[in-house]
Amino acid sequence: xxxxxxxxxxxxxxxxxxxxxxxxxxxxxxxxxxxxxxxxxxxxxxxxxxxxxxxxxxxxxxxxxxxxxxxxxxxxxxxxxxxxxxxxxxxxxxxxxxxxxxxxxxxxxxxxxxxxxxxxxxxxxxxxxxxxxxxxxxxxxxxxxxxxxxxxxxxxxxxxxxxxxxxxxxxxxxxxxxxxxxxxxxxxxxxxxxxxxxxxxxxxxxxxxxxxxxxxxxxxxxxxxxxxxxxxxxxxxxxxxxxxxxxxxxxxxxxxxxxxxxxxxxxxxxxxxxxxxxxxxxxxxxxxxxxxxxxxxxxxxxxxxxxxxxxxxxxxxxxxxxxxxxxxxxxxxxxxxxxxxxxxxxxxxxxxxxxxxxxxxxxxxxxxxxxxxxxxxxxxxxxxxxxxxxxxxxxxxxxxxxxxxxxxxxxxxxxxxxxxxxxxxxxxxxxxxxxxxxxxxxxxxxxxxxxxxxxxxxxxxxxxxxxxxxxxxxxxxxxxxxxxxxxxxxxxxxxxxxxxxxxxxxxxxxxxxxxxxxxxxxxxxxxxxxxxxxxxxxxxxxxxxxxxxxxxxx
Numbered sequence: 001x002x003x004x005x006x007x008x009x010x011x012x013x014x015x016x017x018x019x020x021x022x023x024x025x026x027x028x029x030x031x032x033x034x035x036x037x038x039x040x041x042x043x044x045x046x047x048x049x050x051x052x053x054x055x056x057x058x059x060x061x062x063x064x065x066x067x068x069x070x071x072x073x074x075x076x077x078x079x080x081x082x083x084x085x086x087x088x089x090x091x092x093x094x095x096x097x098x099x100x101x102x103x104x105x106x107x108x109x110x111x112x113x114x115x116x117x118x119x120x121x122x123x124x125x126x127x128x129x130x131x132x133x134x135x136x137x138x139x140x141x142x143x144x145x146x147x148x149x150x151x152x153x154x155x156x157x158x159x160x161x162x163x164x165x166x167x168x169x170x171x172x173x174x175x176x177x178x179x180x181x182x183x184x185x186x187x188x189x190x191x192x193x194x195x196x197x198x199x200x201x202x203x204x205x206x207x208x209x210x211x212x213x214x215x216x217x218x219x220x221x222x223x224x225x226x227x228x229x230x231x232x233x234x235x236x237x238x239x240x241x242x243x244x245x246x247x248x249x250x251x252x253x254x255x256x257x258x259x260x261x262x263x264x265x266x267x268x269x270x271x272x273x274x275x276x277x278x279x280x281x282x283x284x285x286x287x288x289x290x291x292x293x294x295x296x297x298x299x300x301x302x303x304x305x306x307x308x309x310x311x312x313x314x315x316x317x318x319x320x321x322x323x324x325x326x327x328x329x330x331x332x333x334x335x336x337x338x339x340x341x342x343x344x345x346x347x348x349x350x351x352x353x354x355x356x357x358x359x360x361x362x363x364x365x366x367x368x369x370x371x372x373x374x375x376x377x378x379x380x381x382x383x384x385x386x387x388x389x390x391x392x393x394x395x396x397x398x399x400x401x402x403x404x405x406x407x408x409x410x411x412x413x414x415x416x417x418x419x420x421x422x423x424x425x426x427x428x429x430x431x432x433x434x435x436x437x438x439x440x441x442x443x444x445x446x447x448x449x450x451x452x453x454x455x456x457x458x459x460x461x462x463x464x465x466x467x468x469x470x471x472x473x474x475x476x477x478x479x480x481x482x483x484x485x486x487x488x489x490x491x492x493x494x495x496x497x498x499x500x501x502x503x504x505x506x507x508x509x510x511x512x513x514x515x516x517x518x519x520x521x522x523x524x525x526x527x528x529x530x531x532x533x534x535x536x537x538x539x540x541x542x543x544x545x546x547x548x549x550x551x552x553x554x
Contacts, residue, residue: 033115094116
């Protein structure tokens with residue numbers, strides 16, 4: 001009958017394959033007993049080792065299995081859980097494994113039979129999923145394991161072990177956790193065993209019975225189990241935090257090695273029997289073709305100081321590997337990066353504020369801390385004013401107003417500077433070239449006034465005043481030049497090379513305001529820029545006396 005059903009399933013499975021781009025990787029047949037809980041974990045390394053999304057379906061139904069914990073059949077993470085399994089639950093189930101780049105499908109065919117325990121008149125079906133074959137060896141000590149595979153939400157408590165239909169009470173047998181330790185094995189230990197456990201899920205209690213068929217043979221050496229993790233390494237964990245470490249073991253199917261966690265050569269559950277702060281979890285096997293892949297975890301409810309620098313060893317037969325807990329080392333790189341960012345932000349903020357208020361700060365510093373007395377540098381004037389002399393045009397009045405009226409009003413009367421303006425301060429009768437050559441040497445700055453009309457009429461091009469002043473300022477004395485544009489000048493193509501050089505090196509200050517003497521104030525933005533490039537101002541009173549005396553002399 002079983003063969004007939006399996007053949008039928010093999011023919012029916014292709015009907016449920018959907019053209020959804022998923023790759024079929026496994027078809028598993030599970031013969032289970034009805035009337036008790038059953039769980040199946042969708043695990044298929046390596047597809048399920050990373051971060052994947054797992055969804056269970058029944059037959060060709062497109063509606064996923066419910067994830068409601070109160071449902072009799074529901075999905076919990078990668079598990080499908082039946083509480084309990086019934087005859088109606090038989091059928092084909094699909095486990096869909098998806099990640100970002102791929103999709104896989106596992107088919108599980110569940111065949112449900114009624115199990116008859118301790119009824120010799122009834123024969124149970126063979127190859128039940130909850131029936132295991134284990135081997136013990138003559139004259140040795142061995143272990144029988146109660147394989148109850150359920151998700152973590154199920155609380156399992158082993159209550160009794162049976163041989164045949166009788167509960168085991170012999171001293172040679174010792175039950176610890178889900179394992180039955182057998183001493184001095186003999187031929188009489190061959191036979192049928194069963195472990196009975198109580199399963200609690202969401203406040204409901206169930207009974208689970210697991211059959212074990214035991215054979216006793218001579219000791220045969222099999223391959224050594226391999227522990228893939230841990231690898232004698234250490235991990236950093238905060239004091240007082242919870243922690244779970246999983247031991248991954250690959251062993252041959254015929255091996256009956258003991259797998260457990262130990263500390264100080266004592267099993268973890270025994271070492272922490274009183275506090276139960278550290279506990280060994282249940283063992284979960286995954287059956288492959290030639291091997292069994294075991295996962296066995298150890299859980300720290302709260303990491304204590306005594307746990308640090310102590311090896312917690314995972315044993316699998318003769319194989320062993322340990323994990324050591326370490327206190328986290330402070331990551332100084334984060335502090336350095338944070339400090340560097342904070343320092344950089346502070347520097348940039350200071351630079352921004354300084355550039356924003358640089359002129360005001362410099363002018364305040366000059367007025368507060370620098371002496372207002374005469375400077376002994378051999379200079380008589382603070383600035384020589386070079387400006388275009390238009391013959392006609394609309395800007396004649398504006399240029400004359402700025403140079404002859406507004407500049408003296410602000411820089412001389414309000415700020416205390418002394419200016420030399422050709423056309424106002426030279427002595428009549430002197431040669432023009434000698435006056436310019438002599439006066440430019442007595443000035444600390446050169447102020448050049450630029451007007452747009454001076455570009456088209458060549459009013460400041462190849463004149464003797466321009467040539468002499470610029471030559472003396474740039475070549476002989478290295479004098480600082482202040483370039484003032486009455487309007488924004490975009491094209492300097494036709495200007496003298498010296499003017500273009502000054503514009504490129506020192507920039508230009510663009511005139512803002514109107515050409516009335518009454519509205520001018522040294523505290524406006526334009527005049528602050530001019531004062532910033534001028535030398536330290538002397539007192540307005542002394543400058544006024546000097547200027548008035550000079551004017552009377554003229």
